[in-house]
Amino acid sequence: KKTILIHPDPRLKKICEPVPDLSDELRTLAEDMLESMYDAPGIGLAAPQVGVLSRLIVMDCIKDGTPEPMVMFNPEVLGSSDELNTYEEGCLSIPEQFAEVTRPADVRVGWIDMDGNPQERDFGGLWATCVQHEIDHLQGKLFIDYLGPMKRQMMTRRSAKMKRERARG
Numbered sequence: 001k002k003t004i005l006i007h008p009d010p011r012l013k014k015i016c017e018p019v020p021d022l023s024d025e026l027r028t029l030a031e032d033m034l035e036s037m038y039d040a041p042g043i044g045l046a047a048p049q050v051g052v053l054s055r056l057i058v059m060d061c062i063k064d065g066t067p068e069p070m071v072m073f074n075p076e077v078l079g080s081s082d083e084l085n086t087y088e089e090g091c092l093s094i095p096e097q098f099a100e101v102t103r104p105a106d107v108r109v110g111w112i113d114m115d116g117n118p119q120e121r122d123f124g125g126l127w128a129t130c131v132q133h134e135i136d137h138l139q140g141k142l143f144i145d146y147l148g149p150m151k152r153q154m155m156t157r158r159s160a161k162m163k164r165e166r167a168r169g
């Protein structure tokens, strides 16, 4: 299991490097990230959140109750709808802070899967929100960056407080 970084942390603001070639090490990292995600619990997790500045995200697009774990290397948004959707987002790196974020309702995403094969898929609903939230992490972008400066500052202060309290154990 990997430790999830808490905002503010400079590693959460970095642009992540593309994954050059798949390796067993990267596949193991993806497995560890899925384990950390389920343990949190969460429905998505990006590599920078566990301190790895590579373009890798994991998600579980639960389909009618059955878990559907997804591993995406070098994910990119290929297209997005004009239609928007607003969702109250949270982030495992900004504990217990929630705010409404508006994003395109539907997105087409391309990525390389665990077997090294290129994949392409349309996402809607919660999964569209989740995959956009995760891909933002690879650009060093957090959901609070969509808020006004006052709300962002308040959430940053509170997250920093949570971080201090967690560090003290």
Ligand SMILES: O=C(O)C[C@@H](Cc1ccccc1)[C@H](O)SCc1ccccc1
Binding pocket: 041, 042, 043, 044, 045, 046, 087, 088, 089, 090, 091, 092, 093, 126, 129, 130, 133, 134, 137
């Ligand atoms: O920090 C992360 O990237 C995990 C996020 C992913 C996410 C954020 C907003 C909306 C959808 C997904 C969450 O903490 S995972 C926790 C969660 C669980 C169920 C529904 C929404 C969020």
Ligand SMILES: [Zn+2]
Binding pocket: 090, 091, 092, 093, 133, 137
């Ligand atoms: Zn997040």
